[in-house]
Amino acid sequence: MTFFIVMFILLMQFLWKYIDDLVGKGLEVDVILELLVYASAGLVPMALPLATLLAALMTLGNLGENNELLAMKSAGISLPRIMFPLIVVTILISVGGFFFSNNVLPYTNLKMSTLLWDVKQQRPDLSIKVGVFNNDIEGYSIKIADRDHQTNLMTDVIIYDHGSKEGNLVVTVADSGYMHVTTDEKYMVVTLYNGYSYEEMLESAAVRRSGNRKFPSRLNKFDEQIILIELEGFGLERSNEDLFKSSFHALNLQQLSQTQDSLSREIDKRLTAAKQLLISNTIFKNPFSPTRDSMAVVTYTLNADSIITTFPLEQQHEIVERALSNARSAKNSVGSTASDLERQSKHMVRHTIEWHRKLALPFACFVFFFIGAPLGAIIRKGGLGMPVVVSVLFFVVYYIISITGEKFARELLWDPNVGMWVSSFILLPLGVFLSYKATTDSVIMNSDFYVQAAKKIAAFYNKVKSFLKRKK
Numbered sequence: 001m002t003f004f005i006v007m008f009i010l011l012m013q014f015l016w017k018y019i020d021d022l023v024g025k026g027l028e029v030d031v032i033l034e035l036l037v038y039a040s041a042g043l044v045p046m047a048l049p050l051a052t053l054l055a056a057l058m059t060l061g062n063l064g065e066n067n068e069l070l071a072m073k074s075a076g077i078s079l080p081r082i083m084f085p086l087i088v089v090t091i092l093i094s095v096g097g098f099f100f101s102n103n104v105l106p107y108t109n110l111k112m113s114t115l116l117w118d119v120k121q122q123r124p125d126l127s128i129k130v131g132v133f134n135n136d137i138e139g140y141s142i143k144i145a146d147r148d149h150q151t152n153l154m155t156d157v158i159i160y161d162h163g164s165k166e167g168n169l170v171v172t173v174a175d176s177g178y179m180h181v182t183t184d185e186k187y188m189v190v191t192l193y194n195g196y197s198y199e200e201m202l203e204s205a206a207v208r209r210s211g212n213r214k215f216p217s218r219l220n221k222f223d224e225q226i227i228l229i230e231l232e233g234f235g236l237e238r239s240n241e242d243l244f245k246s247s248f249h250a251l252n253l254q255q256l257s258q259t260q261d262s263l264s265r266e267i268d269k270r271l272t273a274a275k276q277l278l279i280s281n282t283i284f285k286n287p288f289s290p291t292r293d294s295m296a297v298v299t300y301t302l303n304a305d306s307i308i309t310t311f312p313l314e315q316q317h318e319i320v321e322r323a324l325s326n327a328r329s330a331k332n333s334v335g336s337t338a339s340d341l342e343r344q345s346k347h348m349v350r351h352t353i354e355w356h357r358k359l360a361l362p363f364a365c366f367v368f369f370f371i372g373a374p375l376g377a378i379i380r381k382g383g384l385g386m387p388v389v390v391s392v393l394f395f396v397v398y399y400i401i402s403i404t405g406e407k408f409a410r411e412l413l414w415d416p417n418v419g420m421w422v423s424s425f426i427l428l429p430l431g432v433f434l435s436y437k438a439t440t441d442s443v444i445m446n447s448d449f450y451v452q453a454a455k456k457i458a459a460f461y462n463k464v465k466s467f468l469k470r471k472k
Contacts, residue, residue: 018116037108045097054372056371058387061381128154154178158173166202169199190229195221251351263347263348267341349409360424367427373435378434
């Protein structure tokens with residue numbers, strides 16, 4: 001029950017995230033359902049730990065609230081023995097979650113990425129964002145300053161026509177306008193008001209080669225103009241899944257390991273080649289180096305500062321300029337190589353993060369059980385009240401730590417082995433502590449315990465205060 005509740009909440013969050021890409025696209029019901037099924041599969045690794053935590057809290061909380069835990073303990077059954085069947089079930093859930101993440105999730109992620117891409121490509125009139133040039137329609141670049149979502153009226157419309165493949169030869173600017181796709185979705189009709197169209201006339205190749213160009217152009221002003229743009233491939237056409245097959249989201253553990261090894265070898269080759277290039281072309285750049293005997297014993301020493309003084313002044317300037325040029329070249333080479341290696345390293349780290357994610361999230365189910373079960377036994381409150389509040393609190397803490405660790409790992413600030421496991425290993429000692437307290441019948445979550453402790457502290461403070469007054 002808790003799993004489907006959590007799945008429903010996370011699915012609503014997914015719909016809010018992609019609502020702009022789904023609304024008004026004229027999608028069939030089966031396409032939307034297919035998209036939701038793939039999205040639901042992608043949310044399982046996140047929903048499973050939270051559902052385990054909430055279910056453990058509710059189960060043990062109900063047992064404690066109805067004094068069933070007390071009855072079992074009175075019969076000589078310890079809390080670990082009571083929790084043993086639940087531990088077995090949690091282990092099975094964790095193992096099942098791992099196999100789901102490793103075998104099912106890559107397939108659904110591939111399907112999800114492909115279908116979501118196809119949905120975003122449909123109905124380009126609705127994908128034009130305010131203040132951003134849109135190049136989805138081949139041969140056109142469109143930008144609008146504002147848009148009224150009720151009337152669909154666009155203001156300050158700019159359209160660049162690249163259909164001639166010769167550059168920005170035709171530019172249309174209008175004060176306002178509308179866009180809509182025909183019912184057969186083959187054309188987009190653009191109706192513009194109060195604007196002008198500038199067209200640069202293309203001269204012949206002979207004139208362009210002669211250098212005596214006139215650059216003829218034409219300017220047309222209009223009160224209303226209708227442009228018909230042909231749309232090819234903007235219906236919901238299924239893309240080839242091979243385009244997304246190499247994404248780290250669509251790989252299992254074995255494929256991720258192989259990809260990491262390949263990327264690691266490429267980085268090592270790139271680094272070795274960069275070192276050799278730096279040594280041969282900058283640091284030891286010498287036209288006579290190929291003719292020197294590298295095994296010859298050096299029987300003399302030179303003072304580098306005095307060598308340059310033996311040359312004429314003009315040659316000294318030339319030598320210094322050449323040295324500065326080599327230094328700048330080396331600096332640019334090192335900077336370019338460092339940027340390239342950082343990009344490749346971040347790409348490899350994404351695969352490493354995904355590899356650890358497939359193991360860390362199932363392990364989180366195990367950790368959350370040992371937080372929820374003893375906490376439920378201590379709180380002794382069932383239902384969807386207190387357990388929901390406590391579960392959300394712990395999950396938010398886990399999620400914030402997990403997201404922070406993953407972000408640091410993606411930016412190469414932390415090792416991925418640390419970033420992806422830090423949240424679980426921070427909460428694991430808390431689970432051990434709560435399990436110990438629940439086994440020893442601790443009252444740390446009992447409000448009466450803290451009330452009595454506050455009263456004792458207040459009484460001690462009053463005694464100290466009265467003693468100091470008597471001393472005065």
